[in-house]
Amino acid sequence: MKGKDKRLPSELEACWREKDMAGGQVCDALVMIMRTSGCCWAKSGGCNMCGYRNASLPQTTVEDLNRQIDQALFKYKGEPFVKIYTSGSFFDRREIPEVVRERIFDEFKGCKRILAESRPEFLTADLLSTLPKTMSVALGLESANEEVLRTCINKGFTAQESKAAGERIKDAGLRVRTYLLLKPPHLTEKAAMADTIASAHFADCFSDEISVNPLNIQHGTVVERLWKRGEFRSPWIWSLIEVMKQLSGTVHARLMSSPSGGGSQRGVHNCGKCDREALDAVERFSFSQDPRDLAVTCECKSTWECYMKAEQVLGTAADLGRTFNNDLMIPKK
Numbered sequence: 506m507k508g509k510d511k512r513l514p515s516e517l518e519a520c521w522r523e524k525d526m527a528g529g530q531v532c533d534a535l536v537m538i539m540r541t542s543g544c545c546w547a548k549s550g551g552c553n554m555c556g557y558r559n560a561s562l563p564q565t566t567v568e569d570l571n572r573q574i575d576q577a578l579f580k581y582k583g584e585p586f587v588k589i590y591t592s593g594s595f596f597d598r599r600e601i602p603e604v605v606r607e608r609i610f611d612e613f614k615g616c617k618r619i620l621a622e623s624r625p626e627f628l629t630a631d632l633l634s635t636l637p638k639t640m641s642v643a644l645g646l647e648s649a650n651e652e653v654l655r656t657c658i659n660k661g662f663t664a665q666e667s668k669a670a671g672e673r674i675k676d677a678g679l680r681v682r683t684y685l686l687l688k689p690p691h692l693t694e695k696a697a698m699a700d701t702i703a704s705a706h707f708a709d710c711f712s713d714e715i716s717v718n719p720l721n722i723q724h725g726t727v728v729e730r731l732w733k734r735g736e737f738r739s740p741w742i743w744s745l746i747e748v749m750k751q752l753s754g755t756v757h758a759r760l761m762s763s764p765s766g767g768g769s770q771r772g773v774h775n776c777g778k779c780d781r782e783a784l785d786a787v788e789r790f791s792f793s794q795d796p797r798d799l800a801v802t803c804e805c806k807s808t809w810e811c812y813m814k815a816e817q818v819l820g821t822a823a824d825l826g827r828t829f830n831n832d833l834m835i836p837k838k
Contacts, residue, residue, distance in 0.1 A: 544593025
């Protein structure tokens with residue numbers, strides 16, 4: 506066997522530390538991605554941008570999951586915030602059996618905050634009433650536009666179903682983090698920004714936090730095929746910054762973004778020269794909520810503006826920079 510075939514179901518897919526917030530304070534958070542038997546929705550098609558099925562191993566057992574917890578505990582240094590991700594839904598018993606879930610809650614009962622993600626269909630009122638009050642549930646709403654959810658993302662549930670789940674979570678006295686996808690396939694840069702802004706206003710009434718996730722091109726996905734053909738470009742960091750600026754002060758939820766693959770061609774990026782500075786600005790804003798922290802300057806901002814005008818004139822969401830070798834996007838002096 507070679508490559509990923511060597512992965513063991515008893516090993517975590519990944520585990521690291523990062524900064525986040527608990528109890529209104531910036532703190533260290535332990536993040537673990539568990540290898541499970543897989544997302545139920547991915548098994549019947551899945552979301553167009555999601556490559557997390559690659560982290561799944563169908564033969565994973567309860568014993569394997571417990572060994573993964575042991576590994577996380579070995580790395581745990583008393584962080585007040587623990588995030589547990591799977592390739593699908595933490596509250597799907599086929600992925601995380603109840604006995605494993607109960608062990609996780611017991612092992613990390615001293616934490617101020619635990620975060621796990623789930624599709625809305627698993628979040629019943631009965632289940633939510635049994636969860637610890639330190640629990641935050643993450644919902645992958647992605648977009649409030651039903652057409653975008655259905656045709657661009659293939660999400661498999663509606664925005665109203667996600668909203669209903671968010672309301673049930675709040676009714677149970679728990680916190681909600683809602684994920685929004687910046688630039689699903691087939692949307693232009695300008696349309697993608699408008700969609701995320703509208704979706705944030707939709708989600709604000711049932712969300713404590715809104716995390717804007719710029720699309721990161723993952724292996725083996727529909728989006729990767731579009732990208733390889735020059736039919737998709739990951740969003741600009743300028744677009745992410747503009748979304749945050751327009752939303753700042755207009756929603757009650759904490760706005761945040763921690764882009765995967767930021768600064769790479771597969772992730773949210775600008776010209777390359779300003780990427781690190783721009784991503785650092787987004788990170789600062791995610792903690793401060795002060796739009797002044799989003800102040801970044803670079804000559805490529807005018808290129809981004811020209812890019813959006815070219816998309817509008819040509820009526821396409823293709824990667825114009827690659828198709829026309831950037832000639833259309835060079836500002837005229």
